[in-house]
Amino acid sequence: MKTLVDMGSPVGAWLSNELDSVSSILSDHLKNKHHEVNDLCNELATYRGKMLRPSLLLLSWRALHPAGHIPNSVRIAAGVVELIHLATLVHDDVLDEADLRRGKQTINSLRGNEAAVMLGDYLLSSAFLLCSTIKNPELNILLGKITNTLCAGEVVQLANRNNVGLTLEQYYQIIHDKTASLIAACCEMGGVLGNGNTEQLKTLRKFGEGVGTAFQIKDDLLDLLERQEDIGKPAGRDLEKGKLTLPIILLLTTNPSLKNGVEEIVANNDRCALRQLVDSSKSVEAAVQKVNSLVEEAVGGLSVVFSNEVSSQMCLMVEQLKV
């Protein structure tokens, strides 16, 4: 399959092959004796993207063993994180009442919320089952902690809908929990399976945290700037769901007097007024700078500890996140 890494490079070719193996593992693992379950899982095709999370897990392992033979447990772990990610997408679309993802209909819109809730549960359960087959209790514990964190992030975000008093610190905590924690765990799991030392594991985790944070801020930005063509889903959903994102929080931090106005904008789901407000400030620019500096820090941190063809490709890959 096409990867996020330059396909012409040896690392890209290796990754492409490995991602094909991961996809096969997932197809086999999700097969169920009930056709109703298989029918529902088939709808997931739309949800499959470029497999950022499995890619990071595989590459993190590879950065430790650039020429080594890859154990099947690494591919299985890569499948596990993709399943967790798919489960969160399916349930997120229920939470967001989203009709489109990657330009196609969501499972909740095709099959109803109930089927989407059950499919998400099935994926979550399948992820834990798959992880358990590796028979590494530490990995299971790491996975359980991460999924707890993902859920906590969503719960806190839900509880703060329409809260114009949301602080920068709270915002960063939410996006850490709901997005960056899984991406960081992917890098760390690759490192753990590759028997990385403490410094290497810490470096990989920090790299993933930076990348994940940048990724979510950018996603929020595209939604705010209504770049529907870039995200494959209707823009303006964050406002509709009362989610305050970085440019608005930055704006309110420097201009607390705007709070009442923003509260009204959120209550009325007034996209036009929000864009006007944001366009007249420097806060979008500040958010863009934050994305870019997070990417640069991540790349810089990785390069201090790793310096081979694999880590170079990881850096090139995440540099594409820059705005």
Add this chain to the structure above:
Amino acid sequence: MKTLVDMGSPVGAWLSNELDSVSSILSDHLKNKHHEVNDLCNELATYRGKMLRPSLLLLSWRALHPAGHIPNSVRIAAGVVELIHLATLVHDDVLDEADLRRGKQTINSLRGNEAAVMLGDYLLSSAFLLCSTIKNPELNILLGKITNTLCAGEVVQLANRNNVGLTLEQYYQIIHDKTASLIAACCEMGGVLGNGNTEQLKTLRKFGEGVGTAFQIKDDLLDLLERQEDIGKPAGRDLEKGKLTLPIILLLTTNPSLKNGVEEIVANNDRCALRQLVDSSKSVEAAVQKVNSLVEEAVGGLSVVFSNEVSSQMCLMVEQLKV
């Protein structure tokens, strides 16, 4: 706490103590650094019942060690199955659009579907994390298989809403998957943790399967017969959700010509007509007999392999299921 076993017996006193320990384990395990998560978990109080599943796990272990010292892993496993059960209740209520459970408001009605979906996910994730702390990979695999089965049961049930052609075999498969499989796993996990031999494990699993099947048929019967006071939730929900249950399937098996009429009743959610149809047949009686014979078989099977004070109390406990 009050148990399902005679509180005056030594087994009842032991179980009561152990269930208190399990409850403490759960409270500690669910504590989160975010108050929003704790607030949501606090709503679960309504969902806590008599802890049938942890009781069966603890008693199954105890039947193998009537005087032994209980390892903490058994209590933890009992907590795990309760968490899985709670997760299914929370998501089931979303699926069923239920407003009441045990006579109190459901989480979805109090906090909205979105919070209920996330809480269910958090409970599922917490269950796997708790199970992983036992560091017994086989137990994790068993748990993963069971939760996959639970989800599959719900998916198949959903796909067969309003299907008046549902066969007896399909119905039994659904209730096995969505209910009996977890109850059977509770008994088996108690046995596995108690180092039971193959015959003992098989006996415990079969006992749980019988009990679980009887339990679900009875639950369906109470819903059909509108015994709201017995179930703590509005009756007639199965009809409303197009779920065909045993008496109706038995009726249609012996009188296929009634299919069109039942299809109309289901389409119109006509409880009155359904009751009339069922009351004029022997199918409720047949369903009652099925519950009672399942309980008798379960008790009989257990008594062949186990004969001590613990297994006797297990039998007395499940005999309360008889109608």
